[in-house]
Amino acid sequence: MVKSQANISLGRSLIKSQRNQSTSNQSSSERHTQDDGLVGQKSITENTSLDDFLSQTRLANKKFTAEQATNIRIVNSSNNECSAPTTSSSGEQFSDQLLIPRRPQLAGIDSAERLKELENENYLKWRRHLAHLQETTDVVLTPFEKNLEFWRQLWRVIERSDILVQILDARNPLLFYSADLDKYIREVNPEKRCLILLNKADYLNREQRQHWLNYFDSIGVKCLLFSALEQQEQPVADADAPTTLMDRLQMNDDDDRTVSLDYRQLISLLKSENHTEKQPFTVGMVGFPNVGKSSTINAMMRVKKVSVSATPGKTKHFQTIIIDDQLTICDCPGLVFPNLVSNKAELIVNGILPIDQIKDVFMAIEAITSKVPAAVFESMYGIMLNKTNDNPDEDSIPIYVSPLELLTVYGYSRGFMTQRGLPDTSKAAKYLLKDFVQGRICYCYAPPNVDQQQYHQFTVADRNLDHRDQKIADRKLQRVYEGNNLLARTDFDEDFFQQTKMSGAHVKNNNISRTNENQDNLATKPWKNHQHKRNRKQKLRRVYSHLDQ
Ligand SMILES: Nc1nc2c(ncn2[C@@H]2O[C@H](COP(=O)(O)OP(=O)(O)OP(=O)(O)O)[C@@H](O)[C@H]2O)c(=O)[nH]1
Ligand SMILES: [Mg+2]
Known part of the structure; x- marks a missing residue:
């Protein structure tokens, strides 16, 4: 039976009025506002300054008109402030100022619009507080959550x-x-x-x-x-x-x-x-x-x-x-709280931000190679690395590897190449980061007052090959080497000319080459020798010759 249009719209309006009623019956502590435009949006940890400005003006309910040529300030490029962020050694003293945004008190708020306004106000106040903290001190904060809907x-x-x-x-x-x-x-x-x-x-x-x-x-x-x-x-x-x-x-x-x-x-x-x-x-x-x-x-x-x-x-x-x-x-959805972290790479290697958000692969890999000794990568991936000497003492044994060396060697070993025939370092970086985030390369941090060197020591695993497997692997490797190393063979030229002789190219009336070919064929393929069949036929002809007459 086809439902009439009137019935459908009646049903819809009943559901709507029921929903409205249930919202108005909620206790004050359960009242929540939701910015419809923000629902289902992604977590925002990093904004361009324009996006940030626009979102803040929207929350502050302000309108701006563009002013041209009046507010131009020339910035000296040599005095650029975009240098790589560093963690302040005195950062810990500000840890009590790393606040999360507060929801306004519900008492005295009579409408959802008013509540939303106050929530926006509180959020902006909180953003200003953190911005002020970063401006007035040398503290560098985590790229914290900037989508109000998540808060x-x-x-x-x-x-x-x-x-x-x-x-x-x-x-x-x-x-x-x-x-x-x-x-x-x-x-x-x-x-x-x-x-x-x-x-x-x-x-x-x-x-x-x-x-x-x-x-x-x-x-x-x-x-x-x-x-x-x-x-x-x-x-x-x-x-x-x-x-x-x-x-x-x-x-x-x-x-x-x-x-x-x-x-x-x-x-x-x-x-x-x-x-x-x-x-x-x-x-x-x-x-x-x-x-x-x-x-x-x-x-x-x-x-x-x-x-x-x-x-x-x-x-x-x-x-x-x-x-x-x-x-x-x-x-609850995951939220990045304000915290003291040196840079975004640290967040990526700790699995807080998706690996796809990576912009500078070398910076992210540096965050790993500065902690993990080269031997760990060598044993895990079966590669040989050129180590760098991190220690100012000249005689010390180099144990770390540079990000470029690791990415190049690992990229080669996995066959990650760009169209220009160079190792694809960004693809290699993504695989390495995945291994680190998912704990295949495990690094654990010590609590304060515990020595990190004592707390976490790397054990380099042998590559899970027992003695027999190792022998088989060695033999395979030797065969591959011998097969590939043609220049080391003395019979290299002979083989080549032998091959041209055997090529069997069809040349009209060239009986010599065909005979040669046949003889070679008979030597290698005895089942192709039909001579004995011919002999047998001739013998039979002789035996039954009287019948032909
Ligand atoms: N080794 C190990 N991995 C874990 C453990 N618990 C979770 N994981 C892994 O951590 C990853 C994230 O797990 P989720 O449960 O999705 O984490 P979540 O906190 O809900 O993440 P969001 O929803 O993004 O906020 C998954 O790959 C899990 O397999 C654990 O106890 N040990
Ligand atoms: Mg989850």
């Missing part, structure tokens, strides 16, 4: 949650930690608390885990260790078994905090934080992009409930997942 989503998650779990990548926890988030959640409601979950604990050994637990204890923050990947990989049937070897060795020691939590332990620990017996208790998962917020939720659910990706910025809208009738989890 609105964080505000929403904070208001819904009873506790916040700040998820940090265990390889470099302080880069991902925002002390101000802890402060802000208490400002919203003094009953709310913040926990630290060091995810990707599978990258750390026992001593490293202990160092970080000691550090967070010393600053009075509750810290838990978890590995979403290990928990996901654990088969459902073996759910009761401990996961890693280290965890198996320590399975009897319940009090050992260096053992990463089992997903059931994590769930019960979160439930135990519910001191007010609120049902359901809501936990917000927040943090930088790519730290494993969604993976942790999937590990807790034992199924893939939310999407996960190795590319940062996968979750774009917050989602609510019900674990059971006592516990609900909120998955």
Whole structure:
């Protein structure tokens, strides 16, 4: 039956009025504004100055007219301020000024428009504060999140949650930690608390885990260790078994905090934080992009409930997942909080920004080669590198490699070539960065007051070849070498002329070459010799010759 147009529009208007009613019935704490133009947009960490200016004028609700030729200022190019940013040694003293934007107090706000205006105002104030901090000091900030819509989503998650779990990548926890988030959640409601979950604990050994637990204890923050990947990989049937070897060795020691939590332990620990017996208790998962917020939720659910990706910025809208009738989890999109980082390359190698956003491949690879010794690359990729001497002491053994050398040699070895026949360094850089971000080349940062050299030591793995495999590989290599090394052979010319003799080109009446060819053929292919058949036929003819007469 075909529905009439009138029925459809009646249905639509009923749905619309219902939706309006439900919005107006919401409690004041659940009122949120959303800039329709911003929904579904990407996270913005870097803007051109014009984009930035335009977005700020839009938020400030101001209109500008262009003025030509009146405001021209000549900038001396020799005095250019665009030099590479550096981290200030005195940067830590400003860490208490690295704030996240606050949502305006809802009391006394009567309309959504007014709330939106105040949110924009607060956001602009916050941007000005950070800009002022950068201008007046030598502090260089992380390219932090500049899309207000993402901050609105964080505000929403904070208001819904009873506790916040700040998820940090265990390889470099302080880069991902925002002390101000802890402060802000208490400002919203003094009953709310913040926990630290060091995810990707599978990258750390026992001593490293202990160092970080000691550090967070010393600053009075509750810290838990978890590995979403290990928990996901654990088969459902073996759910009761401990996961890693280290965890198996320590399975009897319940009090050992260096053992990463089992997903059931994590769930019960979160439930135990519910001191007010609120049902359901809501936990917000927040943090930088790519730290494993969604993976942790999937590990807790034992199924893939939310999407996960190795590319940062996968979750774009917050989602609510019900674990059971006592516990609900909120998955928040990843946000880059303001922090002190030397440059954008640092964010890329730490997996916070997508590798595709890379502009200067050498700067990004420098961030890796300055930490990882050349021997690690050599053993991992089976290449030989020319090392540079980083140490001013002339006699010291060079252990590091320059980005150009690494990219060139690695590019050659993988066959990444440009059309001009040169190694494709940008393609090589992307593969190397991927290996670093995904932990195939693992580098872990020490907490303050722990010596980095002692904390993280590289062990160069032999290339997983046992003795027999190594022999086979050597023989193969030798054969390839011998096959290719034609100049070393003494019979090189003879072979060549032999080949032309055997070429068998068809020349009319050239019996010599054909006879030669036949003889050669008979020598190499005996099944082509039909002489014996001819003999047999002649013999038969002789035997039966009387019948022919
Ligand atoms: N080694 C290891 N990798 C992990 C672990 N947890 C997550 N990952 C990997 O980290 C990457 C990012 O995981 P996600 O769960 O998408 O991270 P997210 O925090 O939700 O990221 P956004 O949605 O972009 O904010 C994926 O490639 C995961 O496989 C872990 O415990 N160990
Ligand atoms: Mg996610």
